[in-house]
Amino acid sequence: MTEKEYNGIFVFAEQRGGEIHHVSYELLNKAEELAAELNCPIFAALLGPTGIKAEELIYRGANKVYYLEDQxxxxxxxxxxxxxxxxxxxxxxxxxxxxxxxxxxxxxxxxVAAALDTGLTADCTELRVDQAGKLLQIRPAFSENILAQIETVTYPQMATVRYKEFVERKRDGTLEGEIIKKRPTKVQDQSVEILELLEQQEINIAEAEVVVAGGKGIKKAAGFELLQRLATELGGVIGASRDIIDVGYLSKEYQIGYSGYRIAPKIYIACGISGAPQHVAGIKEADKIIAINTDPSAPIFEVADYGIVGDLYQVIPRLIEEVEEDERRDN
Amino acid sequence: MKIIVLIKQVPEMERVKFDTTRGVINRKSAGVEINPFDLNALEAALQIKEEFAAEVIALSMGPTRAEGVIKEAIARGADDGILLTDRKFSGADTRATAYLLASAIDKIGNVDLVIAGEMTVDGDTAQVGPQTAEYLGLAHIAYVTKLEEITEDYLTVVAPTWDGNYSKKINYPGLITVTKDLNTPRLPLLKRKLEVREAEVEKWGIADFETELDPQDVGLKGSCTRVRKIEVPSPVEREGKMWTGDQLREAITEVAQICQEKDRMGE
Incomplete structure (x- = not known):
């Protein structure tokens, strides 16, 4: 097979409950950059029930949207x-x-990659086109200690990218494109049956603007009530490092890091978190990192913008007080 | 009932040191172990075995020294194990790995259920499970957190997908990948540990396969991706301002301000 046979960038536009997931807009942003280099079209594939606003994908840069409609x-x-x-x-x-x-x-x-007998690179943090027009896929490996540059020797070249890794394409309502509606070509079989949705996730930590997280230094489950007060004050949510999830203080949907959620809030406050590389891997996209820890040599201070050496049970109540006071003054 | 558990020998990631100048891990800095998620996969198989007369086979690909993980799986309760080892299997990416595992599962034959850990701690791709399912032509459920109903024909499980937890049913034959939340792996039995210490682990090389496998599809030859270069990431520059002890008042004032400036940030 030759490169000429293959043309265009194909973005899988994930939807949930008829809403297009924002990771699709982030992928379209990167697709636009790559398409400019390759001088090729951008396709978006939207598989979902009827009634999704497929034109949103055009406004985010897709040239053609293939909308496969089926409940x-x-x-x-x-x-x-x-x-x-x-x-x-x-x-x-x-x-x-x-x-x-x-x-x-x-x-x-x-x-999909196996069915196409092609390669797939997981969790790319950067995608570039080299001089030969090949896709260079950059992904961290070994707990983010190295970045591997990977190329795919087959076509299509496939990559996955974590949510919040790239910025989303700004919406431009003047953009034009084509929506091609199709029926599915294959029917659903019964080898796996989705029986029911048991519960909706309580929080969405990946999208929060402020995250106040606790680690080992919190020592008791009740400490999260204090963190929750600060989070509420700042319009954010609470989170935790893996130790906390392992002892069962909070469920996995609160876990930040390598094996939990990767977050990109405007403010991240790490309370009693030592800052193992596995945790830091999940917070490096935060705009501002504030760390509170009694141990001045805790590695979290090396990645923090602001560090307070102190006991979180003394620092946080005062911080809450100060924020409340500032707000009263502003009003 | 026949259950295959996919396992991999990995460096102890919590301890391993990294040689940043050469862009490789220092293999001498830490030992090796079974990929932690695979222990949850094995435990799930053993729990199913407790309900039905199932045969549990641990399957791994790796160098000959990886026979240690097969022995450990047997010590922990697996009935048998096979190590896929051959110079021609080396350099495999996830695609070539999955192809080989699927070929071996085909060769074993009459498999009802394949269980894998959600990912490995050294590769961290979570790809091999679903890729193996595809090469086997089987359905799969990823990230299983709970086994609900165990029967001889199907499993019902809980797995997080999209924004919620779903109850899903998979008919045999099928494949599931499991998370750490699923169970607490049992420890190896000393008696079995001693038994397997001297035992010979069954090893399959490329010559042991017939029609189940195309030699062009395994190892580096069968890999669709290549590592072109290794870079060491440059550390992100952060302000790094610190307050200690008696500067607490100043710290609180400044941090409170930063917190409230968030609405003007990121523009």
Whole structure:
């Protein structure tokens, strides 16, 4: 196969409950950069129930949106998605395929790659085009100690990117493009049945603007009530390092780091968190990192913008007081 | 009922030191262990075995020294194990790894359930499970956090997908990948540990396969991705202002201000 046979950048536009996930807009932003280098079109593949505002993908830079409409896409069924995506990819023959590394994307993309007998690079933090027009995929490895530059020797070249890794393409309502509505080419089978949605996630830590997180130094579960007060005061949410999840103070949806959520808040406040590399991996995209820790040699201070050496049980109540006072003064 | 558990030998990631100048891990700085998530996969298989007369086989690909993880899996309760080892298997990316694992599972035959850890701690891709399922032509469920109903024909499980937890049912044959939340792995039995110490681990090289495998599809040859270069990331510059002891008042004032400036940040 030659490169010429494959043209265009294909973005999998993930939707949930008829809402397009914002990681799709982040992928479109990167796709636009790559397409400018390669001088090629951008396709967005939207698989979902009827009634999704597919034009939003045009306003975010897609030239053509392939909208496969079927109620069955309202269920996260990887096999059904895979079969239909593979047919669409075979028809379009894109040179690059980008998928958001959400829990669903991370489960779906490997199936698609295997079905196409092509390579897949997980969790890329940067994507570039080299002089030969090949996609260079950069991903961290070994707890973020190194960055590996990876190339794919087959086509299409596939990569997943974590949510919040890239900035999203700004919406431009004047952009034009084409929406091609299609019916699924394959039907859903019953090898996996999605029985029911048990519970909706309580918090969405990945999208919070302020995150106040606790680690080992918090010592008791009740300490999170204090963190919650500060978080509420600042319009944010609480989070935790892995130690806290392991002892069961909070559930996994609060976990920040390598094996938890990667976050990109405007303010991140680390309370009693030592700052293991596995934790730092999840917070490096934060605009401002504030660390509170009794141990002045804690590694968290090396990555923090502001560090307070002190006991969180003394510092945080005073911080809450100060913020409340400032707000009263401003009003 | 036959259950395959996929396992991998990995460096002890919590202890391993890193040679940043050469861009490689210092293998002497830490030992090796079973990928921690694979212990949860094995435990799940053993729990199913407790309900039904299942045969649990641990399957791994790696150099000959990786037979240690097969022995450990047997000490922990697996009935048997196979190590896929051959010079021609080396240099495999996730695609070539999954292809080989699927070929071996085909060769074993009559497999009802394949269980894998959600990812490995050294590769961190979470790709091999779903890729193996695809090469086997089986359905899969990723990130299982709970086994609900265990029967001889199907499993019902809980797995987080999209913004919630879903109850899902998978009919055999199928593949699941499991998280650390699923269970607490049991420890190896000393008696079994002693038994397997001298035992010979079954090893399959490329010559042991017939029609199940195309030699072009394994190892480096069968890999679709190549590492072109290793870079050491440049540390992010941060302001790094610190307050100690008696500067607490000043710290509180300044930090409170920073917190409230957030609405003007990131523009």
């Amino acid at each position: 069955a896409f309202g269920q996260p069924d990887e096999l059904f998605y895979k079969e239909n995506l593979v047919d669409l990819i075979d028809e379009l023959k894109p040179e690059i395929i980008l998928v958001g590394a959400t829990n669903f994307g991370r489960s779906l993309a490997p199936r």
